Amino acid sequence: MLRLSGRGGAGLRAAIALAESSPGLRIALISKVYPMRSHTCAAEGGAAGVIKSDDSLEHHFNDTVGGGDWLCDQDAVDYLVQQAPRELIQLEHWGCPWSREPNGSVAVRPFGGMKKQRTWFAADKSGFHILHTLFQTSLQFPSIQRFDEYYATDLLVDDGRCQGLTAIEMRSGQMRHFHARAVIVAGGGAGRMFPFTTNGAIKTGDGMALAYRAGVPLKDMEFVQYHPTGLPSTGTLLTEACRGEGGVLLNKNGRRFLQDYGMGPETPLGKPVFKTMELGPRDRVSQAFWHEQKKGNTVPTQWGEAMLLDMRHLGEKTINERLPLVRDVSISYMGVDPVTDAVPVRPVVHYMMGGIHTDIRAATPLAGLFAAGECACVSINGANRLGSNSLTELLVFGRRAAMSAVGYLECGRGAGNDGALGALADAAQARIRALIQRSGGKESVAGLRKEMMQTMEQHAGIYRTGEGLAEACGKLADLRRRYAAIELHDRTNVYNTDLLQALELGSMLDCAEAVAVSALARKESRGAHQRLDFPERDDKNFLRHSLAAFNPSAPPRVDYRDVVITKSQPGVRDYSGGHQ
Ligand SMILES: Cc1cc2nc3c(=O)[nH]c(=O)nc-3n(C[C@H](O)[C@H](O)[C@H](O)COP(=O)(O)OP(=O)(O)OC[C@H]3O[C@@H](n4cnc5c(N)ncnc54)[C@H](O)[C@@H]3O)c2cc1C
Numbered sequence: 001m002l003r004l005s006g007r008g009g010a011g012l013r014a015a016i017a018l019a020e021s022s023p024g025l026r027i028a029l030i031s032k033v034y035p036m037r038s039h040t041c042a043a044e045g046g047a048a049g050v051i052k053s054d055d056s057l058e059h060h061f062n063d064t065v066g067g068g069d070w071l072c073d074q075d076a077v078d079y080l081v082q083q084a085p086r087e088l089i090q091l092e093h094w095g096c097p098w099s100r101e102p103n104g105s106v107a108v109r110p111f112g113g114m115k116k117q118r119t120w121f122a123a124d125k126s127g128f129h130i131l132h133t134l135f136q137t138s139l140q141f142p143s144i145q146r147f148d149e150y151y152a153t154d155l156l157v158d159d160g161r162c163q164g165l166t167a168i169e170m171r172s173g174q175m176r177h178f179h180a181r182a183v184i185v186a187g188g189g190a191g192r193m194f195p196f197t198t199n200g201a202i203k204t205g206d207g208m209a210l211a212y213r214a215g216v217p218l219k220d221m222e223f224v225q226y227h228p229t230g231l232p233s234t235g236t237l238l239t240e241a242c243r244g245e246g247g248v249l250l251n252k253n254g255r256r257f258l259q260d261y262g263m264g265p266e267t268p269l270g271k272p273v274f275k276t277m278e279l280g281p282r283d284r285v286s287q288a289f290w291h292e293q294k295k296g297n298t299v300p301t302q303w304g305e306a307m308l309l310d311m312r313h314l315g316e317k318t319i320n321e322r323l324p325l326v327r328d329v330s331i332s333y334m335g336v337d338p339v340t341d342a343v344p345v346r347p348v349v350h351y352m353m354g355g356i357h358t359d360i361r362a363a364t365p366l367a368g369l370f371a372a373g374e375c376a377c378v379s380i381n382g383a384n385r386l387g388s389n390s391l392t393e394l395l396v397f398g399r400r401a402a403m404s405a406v407g408y409l410e411c412g413r414g415a416g417n418d419g420a421l422g423a424l425a426d427a428a429q430a431r432i433r434a435l436i437q438r439s440g441g442k443e444s445v446a447g448l449r450k451e452m453m454q455t456m457e458q459h460a461g462i463y464r465t466g467e468g469l470a471e472a473c474g475k476l477a478d479l480r481r482r483y484a485a486i487e488l489h490d491r492t493n494v495y496n497t498d499l500l501q502a503l504e505l506g507s508m509l510d511c512a513e514a515v516a517v518s519a520l521a522r523k524e525s526r527g528a529h530q531r532l533d534f535p536e537r538d539d540k541n542f543l544r545h546s547l548a549a550f551n552p553s554a555p556p557r558v559d560y561r562d563v564v565i566t567k568s569q570p571g572v573r574d575y576s577g578g579h580q
Pocket residue numbers: 005006007008009010011030031032033035038039040041042043044045046047048126127150151152153186187188189198199200202203206207237239350351372373374375387388389390391392394
């Protein structure tokens with residue numbers, strides 16, 4: 001049997017590939033929410049893959065590697081761009097309703113940091129349609145058995161290999177053991193470490209923490225992506241497609257200020273020009289906002305400072321056709337209709353470039369354990385992900401993880417030692433029981449979570465300093481210690497959300513410490529990691545991936561490994577005129 005933890009886009013894509021390639025396998029799909037509630041459902045803008053005749057795999061490769069500030073593994077990027085069109089066409093064949101050109105061919109839209117139009121989309125509900133397509137396709141395979149609302153707590157590692165996991169069945173509160181010959185983790189991101197994020201409440205880094213505690217390092221965790229355009233009221237995303245369709249960003253004086261930050265010259269209104277101005281990459285645009293705020297050029301709102309996203313010139317027809325969700329959420333959550341008014345927006349935590357260390361086959365260093373999707377770092381995103389590469393990544397590497405797992409099973413070692421696995425599962429269960437029963441604890445989940453979020457926002461945001469990061473490391477180490485003293489209010493079994501939130505907090509604290517410690521150690525500025533005290537990129541010392549290794553009672557140790565460079569030597573990221 002093969003287990004998958006996580007059933008968002010990556011988990012479902014992996015399950016389908018497994019079922020197709022090895023019909024005899026028994027596949028367990030384990031997820032803490034129903035499939036369609038996974039975060040992939042919220043993705044708006046689209047998925048990148050070369051399809052038009054003026055584009056090429058080489059362009060997609062170069063945009064991705066340059067966009068990632070040369071921290072991407074180039075063999076992995078090569079694989080991504082080659083496989084992308086195949087995966088997107090496969091989705092089409094499974095029924096994904098991609099938006100169309102008038103002549104019936106697949107439509108693509110411009111996206112930030114991309115030199116050509118290559119982002120496939122289904123209006124601005126691309127993730128919703130992708131996830132539906134994958135979920136419905138998965139239903140035709142009887143070998144895929146779903147375990148909805150099961151919360152994975154621990155990997156079972158014996159004999160130097162991963163042989164299953166334990167999970168709490170939420171409905172009953174019972175701990176279930178899943179013995180398996182291989183496990184693929186597809187648990188999604190960890191944006192909830194921060195208070196202001198586009199991420200759904202379930203994105204608490206559980207998948208990363210599962211692997212990390214089992215001895216697999218977390219790679220490049222210091223790279224946290226801010227998306228430039230979230231609604232200040234809620235953090236709800238206004239997709240980059242707003243700018244892909246021609247929306248512009250203004251400061252309080254009505255100036256398209258990105259031209260003042262190396263992303264000019266100003267482009268004609270309503271005609272986005274590739275890789276410049278509003279189609280600059282997310283790290284640069286978010287950083288420009290930070291500077292505008294310092295200069296006093298931002299617009300005050302009741303939720304803090306903002307800039308304005310102006311789409312009025314696109315007209316009601318285009319907005320309704322291409323950006324219906326954007327119009328809906330702007331009206332619902334800000335009371336602003338983009339057809340008649342510019343919408344206040346500000347940078348918001350969106351995506352983790354880092355994650356579980358895997359090789360190009362989506363294999364982790366732990367035998368029998370594979371990882372794909374946002375929880376993994378196969379390293380196609382480097383220091384800054386380009387918008388629309390993530391949906392593609394979860395398809396390409398979800399499938400790749402499945403193929404690698406099948407290969408592993410074929411040359412496989414036999415069944416594990418049931419006695420040893422049972423003892424490990426019992427230990428996991430005892431840990432949870434002790435947490436439920438603990439009394440006299442001084443700490444609350446909500447209290448610690450708030451302190452963690454404040455620490456991350458204050459010290460691990462768009463710009464960082466050594467001093468601030470050192471403070472964050474100290475604070476997070478302290479919070480991890482205090483976590484041992486939390487007390488739950490709910491000791492019942494059925495849907496004990498108090499328990500689940502406590503476990504999620506544990507995952508987030510581990511991930512947050514990996515972010516802060518890796519960020520403190522990286523004494524340079526690259527992509528989304530900007531140090532005010534080390535403002536330059538330092539290829540001599542830091543053209544390397546960081547690897548944070550878990551330690552239960554101390555901060556993680558950070559090691560480094562070389563970036564795979566095949567054909568693109570590090571250069572200058574130039575977004576000033578549409579050419580790299
Ligand atoms: C608002 C928004 C818009 C976005 N728009 C785009 C876009 O247009 N284009 C693009 O390329 N990217 C976009 N992204 C990024 C992209 O959507 C995500 O990176 C991607 O969908 C992650 O997919 P995933 O399969 O890795 O994880 P998810 O879809 O988040 O799924 C994770 C799964 O893991 C399960 N899980 C987690 N922890 C546990 C546990 N302890 N036990 C059991 N199960 C667990 C969950 O139940 C879930 O099924 C967007 C992200 C957001 C937040």
